[in-house]
Amino acid sequence: MVFDPTVAVYALIAFMFLGSIIAIEARDLLSTVISVSAVGAALSVIALLVGAPDISITQVVVEVLCLIVLIRVVVTRQDETVDAHPSDAATAMGLAFAAFLVVVCAVGFVGLRPFGQPLLADAKVGAGTMGAQYLEQSFASTGSPNAVMGVLLDFRAYDTLGEATVIFAAVIGTYVLLRKVGRKNA
Amino acid sequence: MKGMTPIVKEVTALVAGFIAIFGAHVVFHGHLSPGGGFPGGVILACGLILLCLAFGREFVTGLVGEKTATVYDCVGALAFLFIGTVLGYYGGVFFSNVLVGGKPDFLLTDGGIILPCNVAIGIKVGACLFGAFLALSLFRPGSKTT
Amino acid sequence: MIQPGTMPYILAILVLAVGVYAVSCKKNVVKIIVGIMIMEHAVNLFLLLMTYRASEAGVVAPILTRGQDAAAFAATAADPTPQALILTSIVIGLGVVALMVAMALRLHEKYGTFDLSRIRSLRG
Numbered sequence: 132m133v134f135d136p137t138v139a140v141y142a143l144i145a146f147m148f149l150g151s152i153i154a155i156e157a158r159d160l161l162s163t164v165i166s167v168s169a170v171g172a173a174l175s176v177i178a179l180l181v182g183a184p185d186i187s188i189t190q191v192v193v194e195v196l197c198l199i200v201l202i203r204v205v206v207t208r209q210d211e212t213v214d215a216h217p218s219d220a221a222t223a224m225g226l227a228f229a230a231f232l233v234v235v236c237a238v239g240f241v242g243l244r245p246f247g248q249p250l251l252a253d254a255k256v257g258a259g260t261m262g263a264q265y266l267e268q269s270f271a272s273t274g275s276p277n278a279v280m281g282v283l284l285d286f287r288a289y290d291t292l293g294e295a296t297v298i299f300a301a302v303i304g305t306y307v308l309l310r311k312v313g314r315k316n317a
Numbered sequence: 318m319k320g321m322t323p324i325v326k327e328v329t330a331l332v333a334g335f336i337a338i339f340g341a342h343v344v345f346h347g348h349l350s351p352g353g354g355f356p357g358g359v360i361l362a363c364g365l366i367l368l369c370l371a372f373g374r375e376f377v378t379g380l381v382g383e384k385t386a387t388v389y390d391c392v393g394a395l396a397f398l399f400i401g402t403v404l405g406y407y408g409g410v411f412f413s414n415v416l417v418g419g420k421p422d423f424l425l426t427d428g429g430i431i432l433p434c435n436v437a438i439g440i441k442v443g444a445c446l447f448g449a450f451l452a453l454s455l456f457r458p459g460s461k462t463t
Numbered sequence: 464m465i466q467p468g469t470m471p472y473i474l475a476i477l478v479l480a481v482g483v484y485a486v487s488c489k490k491n492v493v494k495i496i497v498g499i500m501i502m503e504h505a506v507n508l509f510l511l512l513m514t515y516r517a518s519e520a521g522v523v524a525p526i527l528t529r530g531q532d533a534a535a536f537a538a539t540a541a542d543p544t545p546q547a548l549i550l551t552s553i554v555i556g557l558g559v560v561a562l563m564v565a566m567a568l569r570l571h572e573k574y575g576t577f578d579l580s581r582i583r584s585l586r587g
Contacts, residue, residue: 132520132521133519133521134521135517135520136515137471140471140491140512141471141474143476143566144471144474144508144544145474146476147470147478147505147508148474148477148478148481151478151481151482151504152481152533153486153502153583154485154497154501155481155484155485155489155494155497155498159470160491160493160494160577162496163493163497164357164493164497167497167500170478170504171500173489174504174511174549176505176507177512178511180522181511181512181515181522181541182516182522182523182524182525182540182541183511183514183524183541183546183549183551184351184524184526185351185352185353185356186507186511186550186553187351187466188343188351188352188356188547189355189356189550189553190360190477190553191498192360193359193424193533193553193554193556193557194361195363196359196362196363196366196446196450196557197557197560199370199450200442200449200450200453200557200560200561200562200564201493201496201497201564202559202562203453203454203564204453204567204568204571205468205493217580220487221488223457223482224487224488225484225487225566226484226488228483228484228487229480229481229483229484229487230480231503232458232476232479232480232483233473233476233477233480233488234512236326236396236472236584237473237476237514240447240465240469240472240473241466241469243469243472244468244513245466245468245469246469246470246471246512246515246548247468247469247514247515247516247517248467248468248516249515249516249542250570251516251542252516252518253583254438256329261542261544262544263537264542264544265543266537266540266542267533267537267542268439269527269543270421270527270533271421271528271533272334272366272483273414273415273428273429273431274349274417274421274426274427274428274429274431275348275349275428275431276349276421276423276526276528277347277348277349277350277351277353277525277526277527278525278526278527278529278540278543279353279525279526279543279546279547279550280347280348280353280428280435281348281431281543281584282543282546282547283347283353283547283550283551284353284354284428284430284431284434284435284438285412285428285430285431286427287544287547288401288412288430288434289401289411290548290551290587291397291411291434291438291551292397292398292401292412293439294551294554294555295471295478295551296394296559297395297436297555297558298442298445298554298555298558299390299394299441299445300561301555301558301559301561302445302446302448302449302558302561303560303561304388304562304565305449305453305561305562305565306448306452308562308565308566308569309452309456309565309568309569310453311455350526351524351526353550355550355553355554359554359557393525423529435516442554444560444563446557446558450560450561451560452560452565453564453565453568456565456568
């Protein structure tokens with residue numbers, strides 16, 4: 132009897148869906164922030180269930196930091212305009228756009244591999260795919276038993292350099308926006 | 318911001334060292350166990366932020382100020398680039414893993430450039446996220462023209 | 464028309480649709496930031512679901528342990544490539560959230576409100 136996470140994954144995705152609806156419809160901004168953190172926590176449990184412990188660790192820690200940063204913005208600023216509702220036409224347009232997105236994706240996903248059987252598990256072509264090659268060669272050619280780190284910092288280290296640049300730019304932007312010393316004629 | 322109650326301060330003083338050790342462990346053992354530079358750096362930043370919240374900001378900015386965090390941010394990013402460029406010069410390809418060799422045996426040194434890259438990324442991510450937190454918490458309305 | 468095997472992917476897109484609705488309809492800046500975070504979570508979830516491989520050995524993380532057979536590991540473990548990409552995208556998401564929060568703080572300082580419709584009418 133092997134462990135099958137499918138039912139638990141369905142339940143947790145339903146939890147994420149409900150949590151995100153509560154997050155965007157809550158009257159209180161603090162409830163909004165805490166609900167979106169619950170959504171992230173559910174994502175980290177899903178990562179643990181489908182065999183991605185690296186992502187699980189990262190998601191938990193990042194979610195804690197996100198919660199602290201977002202509470203920083205809402206807790207000292209009570210805003211009476213939370214209840215300002217958009218007009219009915221705008222709501223209908225938004226809902227129609229979201230529904231259109233779901234329908235397009237549902238039609239487009241018809242050719243996709245079913246859940247639990249990715250291309251690298253295919254009997255005919257699976258051995259030649261990128262993921263299968265990485266799994267086979269990671270330990271022998273990079274010395275890293277963790278195949279994710281082997282991909283991240285050896286096979287695809289150039290990607291990682293680009294992503295480190297992106298987060299560097301984002302944080303520099305934060306510094307610039309919040310600097311204390313303004314320009315002379317600001 | 319004088320910090321929180323004595324209970325929070327005592328518990329923080331007990332666990333802060335262990336959080337730092339755990340963060341360093343996650344960074345250094347990234348290629349042997351789940352983790353790596355990205356989560357390890359965020360854990361280190363979380364430990365510093367816990368100290369900030371418990372003891373007040375002045376306690377931590379005496380150790381690691383905003384300027385220090387920026388310097389470490391740049392040092393980590395440049396170290397990562399340096400590893401890629403210099404080893405690429407000797408290996409012929411950008412980010413080529415010239416240090417790896419022999420039969421891997423689950424040791425800390427087996428990963429070649431993966432260990433130094435993890436350390437560089439851990440420093441970079443931890444410093445830049447802690448610096449962003451400091452910038453956000455130092456911000457007060459009306460403080461732009463001081 | 465919908466195959467039962469792709470149902471989890473469509474559920475992930477439902478979560479994405481909630482985020483799209485929040486970004487396009489909500490007036491509050493914090494709600495819009497939260498909507499972008501929900502979209503990030505949904506995209507990460509979609510990529511994460513594609514890495515899962517059901518095998519006779521159960522769920523196998525792509526981390527080789529001492530004493531594990533390398534060939535059996537390569538035949539059963541989950542796909543490492545999307546996992547490596549999600550790992551960096553989560554941390555980038557945190558940096559982007561910090562940037563958006565900084566913008567929201569500046570907006571609140573200048574206009575005294577998080578409401579976008581009032582910010583538009585208060586221009587100048």
